[in-house]
Amino acid sequence: MPDGSVKTQKSGIRMCKPDYRLLNQLLIILNYDNVEVVPISRKKKGRIYRSHIRELSHTDTSARRFINRHKHINLEGELRGRKRSMEDPLVIGRIIGEILDPFRSSVSLRVVYKNQYDVMNSCELKPSQIVNKPRVLIGGDDDLRVFYTLIVVNPDAPSPSHPCLKEYLHWLVTNIPATTAASFGHEIVEYESPRPTSGIHRIAFVLFRQLGRQIVHAPRWRHNFNTRDFAQVYNLGLPVAAVYFNCQRETGWGGRRA
Template identity: 40%
Template sequence: MPRAALNPLVVGKLIGDVLDMFVPAAELAIGNGCEIKPEKPRLRIGGSTGSPNYDTLLMVDPDAPSRSAPTLREWLHWLVIDISKGSDASEGRELMPYIYGASATDQLSSAFRQHGLMETVKRRPVERSLFNAGQFASENDVGLPAAALYFNSQKQASGNKKH
């Protein structure tokens, strides 16, 4: 991935505040189309044949509940470990089930390469608020991210849809 692809992460202060600077080693693809829905997204983590066989996925709102008052930063939307290489994230072991962000939200999905199956999890999260992605990665020895994807979603002002 070219260096310019990291710019939104740097400009949004996600590199430094949430994730350490990293060199992308995988591709993270999300499949919900252009509409964010209450169902968990289809998320696939790609990688080269020489990369480890398992991944960890973290999906957080880096500045919950709002950019102007991030008192719950980071809000954990989804945490999945032991995702087999090339599989959909929902096929891994969920440590925190997916929860839909009901309001306007920023979401950061990051994939970490595991060294093998994660037999034990140090400090398994019990709450969603005040989660620390970097601390979780460090404590569980998954290292720097291999890929990250950031987006902002907003409710539409008109229409009766509740997505």
């Protein structure tokens, strides 16, 4: 018998055992907070039937609406996509969720410190390695009429356990031509190197594609910046690329992330 199923003693019906935690997360994503998936037998793989759904509150019609609208949904396909997204390091690192909405990367973004430290998602860099602004290389179409905005923020300031200054803006560059580097753009807020004093901080580089060349006003202060609000104000839409690294004090080891 294949893994993930069990045969009952009475009826001999094979019971499917999918990841119900993921199934219920899928329902939440679809805005059916009042519904959950419960273990039952399924004759046709990947389809939802009435017996699959249990309504948590009998006074709410969420379950009935879900059944009527999604009774032929392919759960297996949805779950594969959901599992891939959950394996995304930006999701694991909570960059997507705390700072950004889910997006699909479509432009290459390379961040290099001191010409030797390539930033990879969830890698760790010490404050001494990130004193000077990095070299940020941007891909995209070979069209210099396309421009990008680069935002660098810290969602863990001043400490991951009490991030009352989140997001802290470390760098803001706009009007970066495609297939060039951040140095070719307009620096709105100059680079300030992260200097964490408590816990492990995430430093996120976020790239947006602009609708055209823009005039952007510098925020009044660096603390309590909001990437989502900024993107909405300047009609930037969803990000096209992002990468982050972890940073803690020079002599730090281990530390608290949240």
